Amino acid sequence: MTRVTTMVIAALVLAGSGSLAKAQETPAEAQNKQIVLEFYEKALNGKNPEAAASYFGSHYTQHNPLVADGAEGFRKFVEFLRQKYPEAHSEAKRVFADGDYVIIHSHAVQEPGTKGAAIIDIFRLENKKIVEHWDVIQPLPETASNSNGMF
């Protein structure tokens, strides 16, 4: 991992989820955040399927309906991203942890100059390995009924 990536992850963990969250979360929850954010950077921005795969447990249950199940399904998704959208970038805006779960709220842009999408991912871990994933994805709108933005 590059120093920049490490700094980005450290900043996200610190900025994570409000000032109270840091004091209230357990060391295990802080570690889970760190693990998932490293995975997230390597998979979605580094587009490195081998590095990402090292974060999976003996099974990986995929709930994103566009991605095949398991580690192999995820590898194919990262390959697709690397080939079709080599400049795709995901920016984590908020990260939360609750027990074995880590939740990331992010802005994903497949092609530079496009508005991209808001995504919330939920990851479940077992023994510090990622074993299950859900997400919800919504394109950013052209106009909105309020001026607060989706983030």
Next chain:
Amino acid sequence: MTRVTTMVIAALVLAGSGSLAKAQETPAEAQNKQIVLEFYEKALNGKNPEAAASYFGSHYTQHNPLVADGAEGFRKFVEFLRQKYPEAHSEAKRVFADGDYVIIHSHAVQEPGTKGAAIIDIFRLENKKIVEHWDVIQPLPETASNSNGMF
């Protein structure tokens, strides 16, 4: 609140986010989950804007691009729901808390018999009042690349 609603909320809080989460979360986080789930039931299933409004703080920042800002924007949204989709039902599948934030992963069906949408909501609280909301919404697909479902 009816007994059934209370039981649903209690079951959700207990089922919430994995066995470890209950042991690891603080009393404040458990209370925040309870507050947001009560609000969620009263607003989205009860469609009672006045009851829902009592959960807001002195401000309420709305990030859903289809809803106007503030408590008044939310009131109009609940009125719209009550009039246009009186049978709309939201079922919380998972609930998480991290400090002042509560996250709900749910299945929302506006009209019975339709597939509905997966939604993840993020609520921020200040002093036990809801002051900010983000969400991401995705219609359930007709077909999927895996057999795990979106929940």
